[in-house]
Amino acid sequence: MASDLDALKQLNESRDIMLKEVGKVIVGQEQIIEQLMMTLLARGHCLLVGVPGLAKTLLISTMARMLDLKFSRIQFTPDLMPS
Known part of the structure; x- marks a missing residue:
């Protein structure tokens, strides 16, 4: 159990x-940014949609x-685009 808490603490520090x-x-x-980090940690996919100039690519x-x-x-x- 201590190793789980240590791993969680390290994950939070990395975040x-x-x-x-x-x-x-x-x-x-x-x-x-938070949602994107959750997607990456879950090894998922993300579709960013928005008007130009919101720094999506950046x-x-x-x-x-x-x-x-x-x-x-x-x-x-x-x-x-997905339907």
């Missing part, structure tokens, strides 16, 4: 560090760089 580092590049957007590329992950981008057109 705080990630939020701080992303916050150096992305101002605001705390909710989407957010994803920043997190990818921070976590040493591969970054690629698809610009959806209406025929690629």
